[in-house]
């Protein structure tokens with residue numbers, strides 16, 4: 001099938017090159033002090049900035065005097081001569097930094113008899129160049145991440161290469177420790193660092209608002225993630241969480257001591273990651289966001305360096321993060337698939353399309369679901385299931401090259417705590433007193449930007465099944481037999497989870513091509529979406545892993561076994 005995104009990525013990468021040139025000029029003319037003043041004074045359009053960023057221009061055009069500027073590495077440098085304002089307009093295009101565009105639409109379907117459209121999609125399905133030229137990653141080229149096309153990255157898990165760089169840390173711990181300065185990164189004039197106190201309702205609300213107004217959008221600017229306050233408190237406060245890693249940037253406080261406006265954010269949460277045979281204490285980085293008016297001013301590198309500094313100071317030298325944007329260098333890439341639960345709602349809101357020659361009735365019929373689940377022993381998970389679920393999940397995830405390791409307290413937090421209530425739905429299958437299967441999903445709404453509407457999406461979270469394993473005491477079946485047994489089981493379980501989500505008024509059920517998802521996506525009528533998700537490791541080199549898709553970016557059962565970690 002075609003990959004619409006690949007085509008768009010190509011266009012935006014060309015525009016990106018043009019806008020990068022404009023950026024260079026802009027960097028010289030940015031008046032951050034005025035931007036800060038404008039933001040602090042609550043410019044009226046502040047929370048109504050259009051997805052295309054157009055409203056940024058007027059404000060930015062007023063930029064004139066003073067303020068520092070930052071280089072590609074985010075280091076503040078003395079201000080240079082200002083340049084023409086006109087160039088700025090170019091940047092808004094192709095600025096979409098969508099994490100995964102999982103907020104995005106389903107790929108437009110094409111009728112079989114529509115030959116030109118089919119040919120067009122076929123052309124789009126050929127891999128296209130994404131991102132920009134390697135040398136243009138001015139910041140990332142200074143960071144301890146693998147370069148594009150390093151010998152080790154060309155290997156598959158089974159591949160061998162005499163030149164392969166060794167698996168492991170890129171920078172030794174000692175080097176990181178010494179690199180961590182005691183004082184924070186230098187910020188642009190008119191702004192200051194803050195910690196966002198998620199225990200404080202007002203600050204949680206501020207975080208909610210900046211994300212609601214400025215976080216990830218799909219490539220067309222039609223949808224934006226709407227992470228609820230409850231979700232944020234859950235996602236950002238797992239056991240061992242650190243306030244020190246909830247980093248914000250505010251406009252400078254006023255003379256009367258009033259707090260400035262929150263204009264940027266980045267968060268880290270602690271986790272234990274297993275990469276092949278290594279177990280690493282890491283930080284998961286998420287929720288990087290910058291107010292639309294402060295985009296393209298090299299603030300992201302400053303935020304990233306600041307969170308890195310704070311992690312190094314805490315003895316954490318590796319990180320895991322995901323993004324829709326291509327950076328050096330993904331350890332894998334996966335794709336979003338969507339299963340309509342309320343097709344009519346998705347269609348009305350521009351998320352789903354009517355296939356050529358199709359009818360609304362036929363579409364609704366296609367996605368109808370039974371009202372009752374069929375799996376015997378399926379019930380909501382209870383706290384008392386935790387030891388069994390922990391054991392099952394740990395064995396299940398061991399089958400993947402990159403997987404998260406949970407202790408019981410972490411699993412309780414993520415699956416059945418006060419924090420997870422109304423955010424996560426977790427179920428088990430109990431047969432003869434034994435937990436044989438477990439599955440879960442979380443809620444994440446998206447704002448429909450042009451229609452004042454919302455899409456209530458369920459995202460597949462962790463799951464596990466005894467069907468992946470041989471029956472104890474019996475001869476071990478061949479791998480293909482085990483996979484087929486697992487496939488049958490997962491198809492039924494996922495059919496049931498769709499029924500449960502539908503009953504809970506979700507409009508769509510989303511899943512990536514990670515875990516064992518390729519085994520059931522097609523059978524359960526998931527359709528490919530526009531969004532892709534790149535997985536990255538910071539300061540850790542390992543050979544690329546499978547992302548569940550083939551060279552044409554289509555879900556593929558032969559490409560599983562790579563990713564066993566779900567990022568929020």
Ligand SMILES: CCCCCCCCCCCCCC(=O)SCCNC(=O)CCNC(=O)[C@H](O)C(C)(C)COP(=O)(O)OP(=O)(O)OC[C@H]1O[C@@H](n2cnc3c(N)ncnc32)[C@H](O)[C@@H]1OP(=O)(O)O
Pocket residue numbers: 072095096097098099136137138139140141214215216217283285286287288289290291294295296297298299300301304307308311312316317318319321322323324325327538539
């Ligand atoms: C050991 C501890 C380590 C901890 C750190 C681990 C690393 C964590 C890394 C962060 C993981 C975050 C995970 C998530 O949360 S992914 C979600 C990202 N957020 C959004 O998409 C929300 C909407 N977009 C925005 O708010 C802005 O566009 C962002 C903030 C994304 C960029 O702001 P802006 O558009 O104003 O750009 P700039 O002028 O300041 O800076 C330009 C530089 O930034 C590089 N860039 C662009 N997008 C991303 C991105 N998503 N990850 C990493 N880098 C990114 C870009 O290639 C360029 O560098 P280079 O090309 O010149 O080299």
